[in-house]
Amino acid sequence: MDTLEQRTISKISWRLLPLLMVCYFIAYLDRVNIGFAGASMSKDLGFSAAVFGSAAGIFFLSYFLCEVPSNLALERFGARKWIARIMFSWGILSAAQAWVGGATSFNVVRFLLGIAEAGFFPGVIFYITLWFPAAYRARIVGWFMFAIPISTVIGAPISGLILDMDGMGGMHGWQWLFILEALPAIFLTFVVLFYLPDGPQDAKWLTTEERAWLDQTLAAERQNRESIHKIHWKQTLLNPKVIALGFVYMGITVPLYGLGFFLPQIIKGFGGLSNVQVGFINAFPYLVGAIAMIFWTRGSDRMKERKWFVLIPLACIVAGLLIAANTAAPVPKMAAVTLAAFGIFSALPTFWTLPTAFLSGTAAAAGIAWINSIGNLGGYIGPTIFGTLKDKMGNDVYAVMFLASLAVVAFALVFFMRHDTRAEGFGVKAHGH
Numbered sequence: 001m002d003t004l005e006q007r008t009i010s011k012i013s014w015r016l017l018p019l020l021m022v023c024y025f026i027a028y029l030d031r032v033n034i035g036f037a038g039a040s041m042s043k044d045l046g047f048s049a050a051v052f053g054s055a056a057g058i059f060f061l062s063y064f065l066c067e068v069p070s071n072l073a074l075e076r077f078g079a080r081k082w083i084a085r086i087m088f089s090w091g092i093l094s095a096a097q098a099w100v101g102g103a104t105s106f107n108v109v110r111f112l113l114g115i116a117e118a119g120f121f122p123g124v125i126f127y128i129t130l131w132f133p134a135a136y137r138a139r140i141v142g143w144f145m146f147a148i149p150i151s152t153v154i155g156a157p158i159s160g161l162i163l164d165m166d167g168m169g170g171m172h173g174w175q176w177l178f179i180l181e182a183l184p185a186i187f188l189t190f191v192v193l194f195y196l197p198d199g200p201q202d203a204k205w206l207t208t209e210e211r212a213w214l215d216q217t218l219a220a221e222r223q224n225r226e227s228i229h230k231i232h233w234k235q236t237l238l239n240p241k242v243i244a245l246g247f248v249y250m251g252i253t254v255p256l257y258g259l260g261f262f263l264p265q266i267i268k269g270f271g272g273l274s275n276v277q278v279g280f281i282n283a284f285p286y287l288v289g290a291i292a293m294i295f296w297t298r299g300s301d302r303m304k305e306r307k308w309f310v311l312i313p314l315a316c317i318v319a320g321l322l323i324a325a326n327t328a329a330p331v332p333k334m335a336a337v338t339l340a341a342f343g344i345f346s347a348l349p350t351f352w353t354l355p356t357a358f359l360s361g362t363a364a365a366a367g368i369a370w371i372n373s374i375g376n377l378g379g380y381i382g383p384t385i386f387g388t389l390k391d392k393m394g395n396d397v398y399a400v401m402f403l404a405s406l407a408v409v410a411f412a413l414v415f416f417m418r419h420d421t422r423a424e425g426f427g428v429k430a431h432g433h
Contacts, residue, residue: 004209004210004213005213005217007210008206008210008213008214009132009136011205011206011210012131012132012203012206012214013140013143015203015205016131016196017140017143017144019191019192019195019196020124020127020144021143021144021146021147022147022188023083023087023120023124023188023192024120024121024124024144024145024147024148024151025147025150025151025154026087026151026181026184026185026188027087027090027117027120027121027185028147028148028151029151029155029181030090030091030094030181030182030185031059031117032151032152032155032257032260033155033159033177033178033181034056034097034110035056035260035262035263035264035265036155036156036159036160036163036174036177036264036279037097037159037163037174037177037178038052038056038264038265039264039265039268040163040166040172040173040174041172041174044172044174045100045101045102045103045106047103047106048387048391049387049388049390049391050384050387050388050391051103051387052387053383053384053386053387053388054107054383054384054387055103055106055107055110056110056383057257057379057380057381057382057383057384058107058110058111058114058380059110059111059113059114059117059379059380060114060376060377060378060379060380061111061114061377061380062111062112062113062114062115062118063114063115063117063118063373063376063379064114064373064374064376064377064380065115065118065373066114066115066118066119067118067119067122067369067370067372067373067376068237068366068369068370068373069118069119070082070086070118070119070122070123070369071119071122071123071126071365071366071368071369072362072365072366072369073119074119074123074126074127074365075126075362075365078198078199079123079127079196079198079199080192080193080196080197080198081193082119082123083120083123083124083127083192083196084189084190084192084193084196086116086117086118086119086120086123087120087185087186087188087189087192088185088186088189089116090113090116090117090120090185091182091183091184091185091186091189092116092182092186093109093112093113093116094113094178094181094182094185095178095179095182095183096109096112096178097109097110097113097178098171098174098175098176098177098178098179099175119369121372122365122368122369122371122372123369124144125141125352125356125368125372126364126365126368126369128140128141128144129356129364130199130200130218131199131200131214133217133218133221134221134353134356135301135304136301137301137352137353137356138297138298138300138301138306138309138349138350138352138353139294139297139298139300139301139349141297141349141352141353142293142294142296142297142298142349142350143294143297144349145293145345145348145349146290146293146294148256148286148345148348149286149287149289149290149293149341149345150286150290152260152282152283152286153283153286153287153290154283155181156264156278156279156280156282156283156286157276157279157280157283158279159177159181159279160274160275160276160277160278160279160280161275161276161279162176162177162180162181163176163177163275164275164276173275200214200215200218234366237366237370239367241358241417242355242359242367242370242371243370243374244413244417245351245354245355245371245413245417246370246371246372246373246374246375247374247375247409247410247413248310248351248354248375248410248413248414248417249351249371249372249374249375249376249378249410250374250375250376250377250378250381250406250410251314251317251378251406251407251408251409251410251411251413252314252317252344252347252348252351252375252407252410253375253376253378253379253382254378254379254381254382254403254406254407255317255321255340255344255382255403255404255406255407256344256348257378257379257382257383258382258383258386258399258400258403259285259337259340259341259344259403262383262386262387262390262396262399263282263285263337264278264279264282266333266396267281267282267334270330281334284334284338285334285337285338285340285341286341286345288338288341288342289341289342289344289345289346290345292342292345292346293345293346293348293349296309296313296346296349296350297346297349297350300350300353306350306353306354307354307414307417309346309350310347310350310351310354310414311411311414311415312346313342313343313344313345313346313347313350314343314347314407314410314411314414315343315411316339316340316342316343316346317340317343317344317347317404317407318343318404318407318408318411319339319340319343320336320337320338320339320340320341320342320343321336321340321400321401321403321404321407322401322404323336323339324336324337324340324400325396325397325398325400325401325404326397343407352368354414354417355367355368355371356368378406382403382406385399385402386399386402386403387399389402
């Protein structure tokens with residue numbers, strides 16, 4: 001690799017990735033801390049598993065409706081202002097969860113939170129395509145999404161400690177949890193406004209030579225992609241491949257959120273564990289997932305292989321969940337959950353190389369958001385069905401098997417899908433570089 005390329009990519013990575021990772025870390029923590037608040041919040045407010053599950057999930061309904069408009073707005077107003085707007089509104093609403101008094105107010109706040117946060121994740125995936133050539137995308141998306149498992153590895157024990165503040169200042173532990181974990185989002189609003197450039201043209205820290213290399217490389221890739229697939233953004237909404245990819249993503253996100261919202265409660269069911277112990281045990285599968293994510297995406301980029309790097313993790317999700325559903329003993333159950341977590345976190349970032357291989361420009365902004373919307377509907381369907389099955393059956397066997405069934409569907413869709421590696425433009429060179 002020539003040093004100009006190395007220098008440019010390294011400079012962009014160090015400049016953008018740490019901030020984007022911290023933002024997503026906070027976003028994700030604010031999204032799943034409801035899982036930690038769940039047990040004590042349900043007890044204090046008298047929620048059944050089904051009421052709690054559907055309120056946890058209603059976030060994704062409004063999120064679904066606002067994803068595409070939000071991403072088109074990001075393309076129009078620029079990443080800096082739009083991402084700052086998202087962070088500020090979700091910080092305020094995330095804290096507001098501390099003051100809900102019953103099922104109705106809980107549902108309303110969760111619904112508004114979905115509107116506020118819509119567009120953040122697909123916005124960043126789209127933003128990454130403006131800065132990084134195809135050959136780097138799996139590992140860059142991997143580093144960005146590393147924030148998901150890490151938010152649980154670090155967030156689970158912290159959330160456990162905050163829950164133990166129960167009674168301080170006359171408030172419940174879960175109220176403190178929502179308030180304290182929302183503050184960083186509000187603070188980061190201002191960091192994003194002053195620090196994040198809209199695109200390479202605003203990056204004063206790139207030399208003329210570095211910017212020219214980047215512009216030419218991305219333009220050559222885009223030209224190559226559009227010579228093979230030219231799609232208008234409105235067409236992406238009805239494109240069968242885009243919709244199929246949305247359902248594949250659902251097969252990854254439903255198990256992810258099913259675990260995120262209910263694993264702390266399953267671990268508590270083992271008996272005799274404190275909040276902090278539950279937090280640490282809950283963190284283990286995510287730690288394994290975080291490590292897997294980095295190595296798996298690097299392998300995908302190095303071998304220039306995408307499809308099998310999505311299929312193998314999907315098979316691990318299915319196997320892990322089926323074993324977990326049919327095992328009651330704590331250690332084997334956690335081992336199976338860890339296998340599923342390996343699958344979930346290896347599949348998540350490599351999955352995003354599939355749509356960015358054939359979508360560009362406004363079609364990429366709309367298509368990525370649409371895939372993310374369909375996939376994240378799983379965040380509504382998953383916890384709702386999971387909670388209902390758990391209530392009806394009195395255990396989590398069928399609920400966990402339901403999560404596995406969606407991963408089976410995702411596996412089949414990817415297996416039969418054509419993935420054109422030519423469109424990724426690996427090694428498409430610009431002007432002799």
